[in-house]
Amino acid sequence: MLLPPESRDWSELPMDAFSVIFAKLGAIELLMGAGLVCHSWLHAAKLPHLWQCVEMVRLEALSLKEPIVMSEMARAAVDRSDGRLEAFEGQWSPKLKRLCLVSCYSVYKEAFIEFIAKCPLIEDIALINCGSVVFHALNVITGKSFPQLKRFELRTAFERPCYGFDVPLGIPTVVDATYPASKVRQDQDTY
Amino acid sequence: MATGSGAAAAAADAEEKESGSRMITLTSNEGKAFVVTEASARQSATIRSMVDDGGCVDKGFPLPNVDSKTLARVIQYCDEHGNKEAHTVDERAALAKFDKDFIAELDADKAFLYDVTMAANYLHIQGLFALTTQCIADTIKGKTPEEIRTAFGIEYDLTAQDEEEIKEEDTHA
Secondary structure, X not given: OOOOHHHOOHHXXXXXXXXHHHHOXXXXXXXXXXXXXXXXXXXXXXXXXXXXXXXXXXXXXXXXXXXXXXXXXXXXXXXXXXXXXXXXEOOOOOOOOEEEEEXXXXXXXXXXXXXXXXXXXXXXXXXXXXXXXXHHHHHHHHHOOOOOOOEEEEEOOOOOOEOOEOOOOOOOOXXXXXXXXXXXXOOEOOO | OOOHXXXXXXXXXXXXXXXXXXXXXXXXXXXXEEEEEHHHHOOOHHHHHHXXXXXXXXXXXXXXXXXXXXXXXXXXXXXXXXXXXXXXXXXXXXXXXXXXXXXXXXXXXXXXXXXHHHHHHHHOXXXXXXXXHHHHHHHHOOOOHHHHHHHHOOOOOOOHHHHHHHHHHHOOO
16 A cells, blocks of 8 residues: 555445445435446446345435436336345335336335325336235225226236236336335345 | 452453453554554454464564554554443543544545555454445535546546446436
């Protein structure tokens, strides 16, 4: 470390340091800030463990409010988790139109019911391999009015229709950025 | 109840054990020796495991990756955290104040912050590493990539392939 004062190479930190520093940053900061600084920071920002818990509520810092941008970032965050996503926390929007949960076995039914009931404009719900939450979802959806609902995709391990809904297979999945801040936690084992 | 002299010896023993008054020598890469208390040195998990494994305590520990200026600053942290008690509210507040002043000085000198972070990582001084990495993270927060490059003196070196990957991820939807 006998270096002249200004020659420290901040682009080449040890992985231990990157992994601790980047874990202290939110998803948006990693995707829009630190991850775009240079080659080695970009690659450090792709460490899958950084994406086990994705939190996308710090919108003010970067003034990013465009839903499409948020949606793309959420997708990128899920991609980067490389199947290790354990928690996703975003910001609830009453204008939410699409919701897709894949392999989310431990979504709390109360949280899900409360959340979906606050989304009157929902058009598209997909629950893929989500365990028992699907039955609560069906109860809510059949009992409430969702005038905009156009598609409800359900795939379970049992691969059978439920309550008269067909179970379509092979439809592309959608992950939406606007997700509840109400502590809905997902365990996403496979993506 | 032991006799007067026995009790004094036992108390001295206990004190020695408690305060870790065995001294340990750490040598910087410039050959400068720093004598510290064992309690201070034990803030470093690297040194702690060497001491516990019966390593060469008497000969001291050469640290080929740490220069004198950095080692002096690291020892300042270890002394404060290793030698002082932090049981009462006041003691904890004093330690928190020390940390705050300590990191403020490093924050103003990024090259020194870099050196101390590297040393904390190399010596596995958990509290110090947490302190410096938090300072680095706080510097990054809320900044654009260009502002981050300026703050740390980093060159833009993203390759065409990197840019393509970023673009692809952005337009995935």
